[in-house]
Amino acid sequence: xxxxxxxxxxxxxxxxxxxxxxxxxxxxxxxxxxxxxxxxxxxxxxxxxxxxxxxxxxxxxxxxxxxxxxxxxxxxxxxxxxxxxxxxxxxxxxxxxxxxxxxxxxxxxxxxxxxxxxxxxxxxxxxxxxxxxxxxxxxxxxxxxxxxxxxxxxxxxxxxxxxxxxxxxxxxxxxxxxxxxxxxxxxxxxxxxxxxxxxxxxxxxxxxxxxxxxxxxxxxxxxxxxxxxxxxxxxxxxxxxxxxxxxxxxxxxxxxxxxxxxxxxxxxxxxxxxxxx
Amino acid sequence: xxxxxxxxxxxxxxxxxxxxxxxxxxxxxxxxxxxxxxxxxxxxxxxxxxxxxxxxxxxxxxxxxxxxxxxxxxxxxxxxxxxxxxxxxxxxxxxxxxxxxxxxxxxxxxxxxxxxxxxxxxxxxxxxxxxxxxxxxxxxxxxxxxxxxxxxxxxxxxxxxxxxxxxxxxxxxxxxxxxxxxxxxxxxxxxxxxxxxxxxxxxxxxxxxxxxxxxxxxxxxxxxxxxxxxxxxxxxxxxxxxxxxxxxxxxxxxxxxxxxxxxxxxxxxxxxxxxxx
Numbered sequence: 001x002x003x004x005x006x007x008x009x010x011x012x013x014x015x016x017x018x019x020x021x022x023x024x025x026x027x028x029x030x031x032x033x034x035x036x037x038x039x040x041x042x043x044x045x046x047x048x049x050x051x052x053x054x055x056x057x058x059x060x061x062x063x064x065x066x067x068x069x070x071x072x073x074x075x076x077x078x079x080x081x082x083x084x085x086x087x088x089x090x091x092x093x094x095x096x097x098x099x100x101x102x103x104x105x106x107x108x109x110x111x112x113x114x115x116x117x118x119x120x121x122x123x124x125x126x127x128x129x130x131x132x133x134x135x136x137x138x139x140x141x142x143x144x145x146x147x148x149x150x151x152x153x154x155x156x157x158x159x160x161x162x163x164x165x166x167x168x169x170x171x172x173x174x175x176x177x178x179x180x181x182x183x184x185x186x187x188x189x190x191x192x193x194x195x196x197x198x199x200x201x202x203x204x205x206x207x208x209x210x211x212x213x214x215x216x217x218x219x220x221x222x223x224x225x226x227x228x229x230x231x232x233x234x235x236x237x238x239x240x241x242x243x244x245x246x247x248x249x250x251x252x253x254x255x256x257x258x259x260x261x262x263x264x265x266x267x268x269x270x271x272x273x274x275x276x277x
Numbered sequence: 278x279x280x281x282x283x284x285x286x287x288x289x290x291x292x293x294x295x296x297x298x299x300x301x302x303x304x305x306x307x308x309x310x311x312x313x314x315x316x317x318x319x320x321x322x323x324x325x326x327x328x329x330x331x332x333x334x335x336x337x338x339x340x341x342x343x344x345x346x347x348x349x350x351x352x353x354x355x356x357x358x359x360x361x362x363x364x365x366x367x368x369x370x371x372x373x374x375x376x377x378x379x380x381x382x383x384x385x386x387x388x389x390x391x392x393x394x395x396x397x398x399x400x401x402x403x404x405x406x407x408x409x410x411x412x413x414x415x416x417x418x419x420x421x422x423x424x425x426x427x428x429x430x431x432x433x434x435x436x437x438x439x440x441x442x443x444x445x446x447x448x449x450x451x452x453x454x455x456x457x458x459x460x461x462x463x464x465x466x467x468x469x470x471x472x473x474x475x476x477x478x479x480x481x482x483x484x485x486x487x488x489x490x491x492x493x494x495x496x497x498x499x500x501x502x503x504x505x506x507x508x509x510x511x512x513x514x515x516x517x518x519x520x521x522x523x524x525x526x527x528x529x530x531x532x533x534x535x536x537x538x539x540x541x542x543x544x545x546x547x548x549x550x551x552x553x554x
Contacts, residue, residue, distance in 0.1 A: 061341045207491035214484035
């Protein structure tokens with residue numbers, strides 16, 4: 001097999017790149033995108049075979065932008081994985097902590113290292129668009145009084161020094177990623193299915209929707225409501241559940257659901273990734 | 278009545294200040310906080326009578342941080358309101374658009390004005406911690422080649438010029454705010470109640486939880502799941518519904534719910550704000 005072109009958001013060394021290799025294998029041709037939109041567009045236009053997006057973080061919650069993009073684009077979810085978030089303080093190989101004044105990173109990463117900044121009040125956190133991008137910028141500009149917060153993998157890629165490992169406040173911090181493709185693949189083993197639907201704004205509608213799963217003992221693994229654009233305070237519901245659309249009881253449940261929804265779309269059935277801690 | 282001390286996040290001219298005046302009246306003593314945590318802490322420690330926090334935006338979705346803080350602190354939700362989000366391009370009174378190079382604002386505001394930046398590719402968006410804070414910074418530093426994106430109210434407060442009004446991509450964009458206090462007040466009229474609960478991770482548990490409302494024709498206005506800290510992929514559910522905890526059928530529903538939940542907390546019953554468009 002020749003290496004596959006896989007698109008993801010972020011610079012070389014980004015968390016999505018780590019996830020892409022975990023999902024597809026080390027032998028990929030990585031396509032670095034500036035935005036999540038670009039990931040969807042590249043797969044849709046066949047300039048990439050697959051795309052990888054973060055969808056949910058165990059501390060922060062869902063990455064809403066990507067839920068919206070799943071709806072705007074016509075791609076299939078073909079896989080999932082998760083990885084633990086580890087933040088390191090990274091600087092030039094010759095840097096010393098006593099001379100560091102500013103620390104660049106994505107706002108979410110800065111926010112997850114508050115205890116570190118409390119312990120080092122001399123260090124000023126500065127927001128940057130991307131964690132790995134901050135490491136790249138330090139490496140290119142050779143700023144020796146500046147550090148970045150990113151994953152250890154970013155230090156490796158840009159030949160930088162890890163000054164402090166695991167400076168995140170909360171160690172139980174995982175991000176779940178989805179693999180996107182153009183077609184639904186066949187596979188063996190336990191499956192998970194992701195769907196999105198909307199309902200009329202009437203009492204008890206969500207209860208009715210969930211009944212189609214409960215009546216068939218189908219286990220919901222996630223439910224997420226997202227505002228519908230241009231209709232304030234109306235919601236789309238994103239539901240993940242155990243089972244494949246190829247199974248009879250799942251087909252029946254979705255038939256039943258479509259009787260009571262405004263709109264329903266199956267985002268994909270894919271191999272379920274069992275949680276490791 | 279003497280003016281009440283009301284705490285909220287943001288500089289003078291912030292969106293929360295507008296909401297605080299709408300909720301409590303113009304005659305307040307505003308207490309500007311740097312963080313949402315500080316708002317909760319000031320009300321809890323009686324340094325403020327009331328606090329105002331944004332909880333949900335009709336485009337972006339919930340403000341997760343504040344859902345988490347509601348759980349961490351022992352305050353009551355005593356009111357709600359909502360306001361339309363309007364972004365303006367704001368600069369010094371003598372600034373001209375042709376000389377503006379950089380535009381400072383909160384990342385969410387920059388993201389909501391993408392069409393504007395596409396039309397003006399010469400303008401570089403720069404992330405800043407706060408929208409009104411960006412206007413304040415321009416006013417103080419007298420940067421005449423720089424603009425900020427914030428609400429018109431911020432221009433008024435800092436005596437700056439509105440260079441372009443309503444540059445947001447999406448006009449149907451509302452933020453919902455909650456009013457926080459230490460005690461549950463009495464009131465007349467239609468009520469809304471906010472609760473949070475968690476359940477065992479078993480098939481059909483959410484269906485059972487929603488049944489306590491559906492069986493009593495209680496209308497859910499919002500459901501939100503948030504990851505439980507330190508327990509990856511377990512969720513707390515935040516539910517808003519029509520009715521007051523003083524009503525008999527609501528009491529019964531919550532009794533019923535507490536039979537099947539791990540944990541349940543009533544965040545408050547408060548006057549329902551009917552949506553205006």
